[in-house]
Amino acid sequence: MNDAILVTGGAGFIGSNFVLDWIQQRGTPVINLDLLTYAGNAxxxxxxxxxxxxxxxxxxICxxxxxxxLLEKYQPRALxxxxxxxxxDRSLVSPDTFIQTNVFGTFTLLRQAHEYWNRLTGHxxxxxxxxxxxxxxxxxxxxxxxxxxxxTTAYAPNSPYAASKASSDHLVRAWHHTWGLPVLTTNCxxxxxxxxxxxxxIPLMILNALEGKPLPVYGDGLNVRDWLFVGDHCTAIREVLERGRPGxxxxxxxxxxxxxxxxxxxxCDLxxxxxxxxxxxxRRNLITYVTDRPGHDRRYAINATKITHELSWHPLERFESGIRRTVAWYLDHLDWVNNVRSGAYQQWIEHNYAERLGTERQQTEQLPQ
Known part of the structure; x- marks a missing residue:
């Protein structure tokens, strides 16, 4: 074993940010396994x-x-x-893909990691x-x-995506409690x-607003999310990997x-x-309320007390600073945007939003300035 780590999905959004951050902060090798599907971008x-x-x-990963x-060749110290x-939204259209990747893919990784770990000795x-x-x-x-x-919140997934991730979480837990595999799980x-x-x-709204296109907002727009800047997430993962308690x-x-x-x-205002x-x-005038998606969860919020107390991690970016940085990044990287806007992506947007923006669209409302 050496100081290398094996990262899956390292060309995706969070994964690529993590790989770039890891190379900059840690400087040790990364073996990056990615299928380069629609969301993976070399x-x-x-x-x-x-x-x-x-x-x-x-x-x-399947x-x-x-x-x-890869495990045998590179002997990574972590996966x-x-x-x-x-x-x-994609999980509502093609749930089978989510089961294959998120459940069977995680199972495959666990099984191979377990066999690899069983061959290791000592330190x-x-x-x-x-x-x-x-x-x-x-x-x-x-x-x-x-x-x-x-x-300790009980699991209650409400979409095919969430159910597939819940299934993968349970598999990870089982491999630790049954065979002792030293696992760590983060829920962001x-x-x-x-x-x-x-x-x-966020990127959809940035790009549509930049081009003067409608900004489709589901339902009444009052669904609440806890927003985490990806750089802060990468720091948290590094800390959990280095100092988190197995299991x-x-x-x-x-x-x-x-x-x-x-x-x-x-x-819009930015x-x-x-x-x-x-x-x-x-650009607030571009906001268009559309038919809500099925089973749309109303609110998510995270209590991060455990990681703060055990690992001294806390987010450095407030939403106001993080969203400004994000908007500026997209404005400065329109070549990247154009490259990822493939025909397949455009077809997906048309499939998901066209009907909502058409006959079923609610009356556009202008919000107060």
């Missing part, structure tokens, strides 16, 4: 081109022989598992970790005044920041609960300030 890692510390392998060969189907066996990156959506939904999710709140695929709320779960939140409509109006366009006018 361009996210362009700054690492030619860097021998980054070894990219295109492949599927491919057991491939995973086994950090980001790879997942993660968009709730190398004690040092190895399997870190599973999960979501707060496994806990279900909260009412307005309910306490935030803690690590909604991430935002550079390299996020444009179908997610434990750590909730990671941004302490930034915001209603979706407030996120959208903030983006773009009006940073990229005014007289032809478009005030």
């Amino acid at each position: 361009a996210n890692l362009q700054t690492l081109e030619g860097d021998t510390r980054h070894i990219f392998v295109r492949g599927d 491919d057991a022989p491939l995973v086994k060969s 950090v598992h980001f790879a997942a189907e993660s968009h709730v 190398e066996r004690e040092q190895f970790r399997f870190l599973h990156v999960s979501t707060d959506e496994v806990y279900g939904t909260l009412d307005e005044h309910d306490p935030a999710f803690s690590e 709140s909604n991430n935002y920041g550079p390299f996020q695929f444009p179908e997610k709320l 434990e779960t750590y909730n990671v939140g941004g302490s930034s609960e915001r209603a979706n409509i407030d996120v959208v109006t903030t983006i 773009l009006d300030e940073m990229r005014p366009n007289a032809g478009i006018g005030p």
Whole structure:
């Protein structure tokens, strides 16, 4: 074993931010396994081109022989598992893909990691970790005044995506309690920041508002999320990997609960300030309320007391600073945006929003300035 780590999904949004951050902060090798599906983008890692510390392998986490060969060849001290189907709307259309990747893929990694760990001895066996990156959506939904999710909150997933991640969490727990595999699980709140695929709320709103397109807001827009800047999340994962207690779960939140409509109006105001366009006018006027998606959870909130007390982690970015950084990043990286807006992506947006923006669209309302 050496100082290398194996990262799955390291060309995706959170994964690529983590890989870049790891190389900068730790400087030890990363073996990056990613299938490069719609949300995986090798361009996210362009700054690492030619860097021998980054070894990219295109492949599927469900491919057991491939995973086994990577563990045997590189002898990593840890496996950090980001790879997942993660968009709730897509899970409503193609739940089978989520089961395959999130459940069977995690099972494949656990089985191969367990066999690899069983062959280790001494310090190398004690040092190895399997870190599973999960979501707060496994806990279900909260009412307005309910306490935030803690690590002991009962699981109650409400979408195929959340159910698939809950299943993977349970598999990780089982491999620890049955065979002693030294696992760690993190359940994070909604991430935002550079390299996020444009179908997610924040980048979708930034890009639509920039181009003067409708800003589709589900339902009444009052669904609440706890927003976590991706850089803070990467720091939390590093801390959990280095100092977390095997078998434990750590909730990671941004302490930034915001209603979706407030996120959208903030983006509108920032773009009006940073990229005014007289032809478009005030971008709040682009907001269009659309039919809510089925089973839309009302509120998520994270209690991050455990990771703060045990590992001294806390988010450094407030939402106001993080969202400004994010809007600026997209404005400065429109070439990246254009590259990821493939025909397949455009077809997906059309499929998901066209009907909602058409005959079923609620009357557009202009919000107060």
